[in-house]
Amino acid sequence: MHKDIRVLIVEDDPFARDLMSLLLTRDWRTRVVGEVTNKKGLADFLTQGDSRTDVVILDTEIPGEPILPFELAAMTRRLPKPPEILYTATRASIEPLERILDAGCGGYVIKGELLYALASAVSLVQNRCCVITPGIQALAADEALPSRLHILDGRKQWAAFTPREQAVIRLAMIFNLAIRDMADELVLSQGWVSEVVSTIYLKLGLREILNGKATLECYFTDKAVLEHCREIILRSEAARGEQKLRKAAWMSTLAFHLLTIPEVTIL
Secondary structure (H helix, E strand, O other): OOOOEEEEEEOOOHHHHHHHHHHHHHOOOEEEEEEEOOHHHHHHHHOOOOOOOOEEEEEOOOOOOOOHHHHHHHHHHHOOOOOEEEEEEOOOOHHHHHHHHHHOOEEEEEHHHHOOOHHHHHHHHHOOOEEEOHHHHHHHHHOOOOOOOEEEEOOHHHOOOOHHHHHHHHHHHHOOOOHHHHHHHHOOOHHHHHHHHHHHHHHHOHHHHHOOOOOHHHOOOOHHHHHHHHHHHHHHHHHOOOOOHHHOHHHHHHHHHHHOOOEEEEO
């Protein structure tokens, strides 16, 4: 099992924090080693015996504390191997951008633009790339941008789906709920939800992938994700005569990876 990228989440919003933790736990590359909400929580984490961290996801919009995020970033430098920083926000601001541009690596993303592609951003930042989202790029128009700047947009993948399909995607592939639980949540029949899931798989191209008409390399470049998805394909081949593919848990995992690939532009 990979889970090689160790991530610390610093976020005061419990909903955002829980969603980030879920996305990183579901992804093949990342593991969450801690979640803290304030300066004391981070100080306590830093005093732990095993506090090795590769990437810190750091909220820049802590209410009433405009300087605190950057104080917290400085505190992470106490770690034996200082981690990379991925700043997050709901609106763009110049100071976090200037910090990653000065460092030539790290990231600054608008949550609503990155959407569910958090692990991809973390993976790039861990590899010392400079990562932003389109709204940050607009703010950076007058700044000196580094070469090989990665601009991530996690929204494009979802444009092919209807609002109802997007609701099912969030429940089925992101939150990994069972058909029955989704039907209860959406107040719809299990049969209808099952058909929507099948339609989503079709739109994602899972049939072509499973039939060998499309290669995984067409979709994924990250080696850890590629290896994991190859294992899923082998599992699907072994299970063809035993169960309906659309109901298998690992089909949801493959769909999760397909849905969380951001569109990447490299400048």
